Amino acid sequence: MISHQLYELLSEALSKKQDIALITITKHPDLSYVGSKFLLHKNGLLVDENQFSLGLQSKFIEYCLPILKQHKTKTVPIPYNEIQIECYVEVFPVPSHLIVAGAGHVSEPVAEIGKMLGFYVTVIDDRQKFANDERFPFADEVVCSSYIDFFRNVPITPETYILLLTRGHKFDVVSLQELLKREEHLEVKDRTKYIGMIGSRRRISGVFEQLKSEFTDHNFINIYSPVGLDVGAQTPAEIAISILAEILKIKNASSGNSLKEKISSYSQLKFRERFKNE
Amino acid sequence: MNNIDFYKKVMSVQNEGIKAAVATIIGTKGSTPRRTGAKMIIFADGEIYGTIGGGCGEGEVIEKSFSVMDQGIPAQHQVDLTEGLFYEDGGICGGIMDVFIEPIHQINIL
Numbered sequence: 001m002i003s004h005q006l007y008e009l010l011s012e013a014l015s016k017k018q019d020i021a022l023i024t025i026t027k028h029p030d031l032s033y034v035g036s037k038f039l040l041h042k043n044g045l046l047v048d049e050n051q052f053s054l055g056l057q058s059k060f061i062e063y064c065l066p067i068l069k070q071h072k073t074k075t076v077p078i079p080y081n082e083i084q085i086e087c088y089v090e091v092f093p094v095p096s097h098l099i100v101a102g103a104g105h106v107s108e109p110v111a112e113i114g115k116m117l118g119f120y121v122t123v124i125d126d127r128q129k130f131a132n133d134e135r136f137p138f139a140d141e142v143v144c145s146s147y148i149d150f151f152r153n154v155p156i157t158p159e160t161y162i163l164l165l166t167r168g169h170k171f172d173v174v175s176l177q178e179l180l181k182r183e184e185h186l187e188v189k190d191r192t193k194y195i196g197m198i199g200s201r202r203r204i205s206g207v208f209e210q211l212k213s214e215f216t217d218h219n220f221i222n223i224y225s226p227v228g229l230d231v232g233a234q235t236p237a238e239i240a241i242s243i244l245a246e247i248l249k250i251k252n253a254s255s256g257n258s259l260k261e262k263i264s265s266y267s268q269l270k271f272r273e274r275f276k277n278e
Numbered sequence: 279m280n281n282i283d284f285y286k287k288v289m290s291v292q293n294e295g296i297k298a299a300v301a302t303i304i305g306t307k308g309s310t311p312r313r314t315g316a317k318m319i320i321f322a323d324g325e326i327y328g329t330i331g332g333g334c335g336e337g338e339v340i341e342k343s344f345s346v347m348d349q350g351i352p353a354q355h356q357v358d359l360t361e362g363l364f365y366e367d368g369g370i371c372g373g374i375m376d377v378f379i380e381p382i383h384q385i386n387i388l
Contacts, residue, residue, distance in 0.1 A: 001288070001292065001300065001380055001381065001382050001383070002285060002289075004289065007285055007286075010282065010285070011282060011286075024302075024378065024380075026304055026352075026354060026378045027354070031351070034351075034352050035351075035352035035380045073314055073315040074304075074305070074314055075304045075314070088302065088304040088378060090281065090302075090315060092281060092282065
């Protein structure tokens, strides 16, 4: 089982937003090794309390580091000096960042559900009365600042998901302009995958009329406006589900369709009974 | 719930000296209720925290973890959900899961 020391190191890496893997030996001819755990950092640093030999350590790094880099938790067989070892490599990727601009009614369930989905959630508003921890107990961070200053400085990566839900369309637009200005200097692959902006069709057409002449080097493909999937959302909670369903769709590169659409006809489905030793 | 919160819970169980085991899905084939990485804590009275998918498969793992916590030695268990679609309440998913079960208090056999 994980020791206190390893647990502390793991939490510390995560709070510093470093990718890390916790590795468990799940098979080893010497049973005393089964269940042993160690940590592997992205830079190849292995933290081991078992005093593995240097040869074994480098074997672990060779097999486990690619798994950490792919962010894919899985089990890997490792051949080492005639013996077979198996390791379960659990990757702890840095959580994706959800930024919610505007601390209104919709933002409350968005922050709460966003947290449930494992995002690191930041809520930002320029009014102290709204931007406070009491209203957003689930957010990781509640920031009171002008929108322009915030979006001028906040780190943006492909794992940053941004929602513009401020009280006035002009604040959404200035925030968007600030983001587009920064993204124009980035390669397309380094830009955010999702900037959602609330708004009616009419308002949006007015905004883009202006933006398309202002930002000629931006293709706008990461902008989602109006926000959300079409599930008929009306209340703040329904709108939050609709928005976060859309974000998951983008994050997981999925269709957003009903899964039943993968089945053309129930009556033509075939089920074949399977038995052991088959 | 994210994984670090799960380990935080494991740490508190360990600190309190409660007898328990952790079961983790370390591999799957076919269609399974939860994917690799799903985890749960099993307590000596059969109570669980978290889930690896419920149903008969989870029941098998709970059974197996009692001997793991008694002996203090980790074990692997394979849950086979491919047999029979309509037997009891199990098997509707139709895949296989490899589950690693380890005691929260491991007995050092070095």
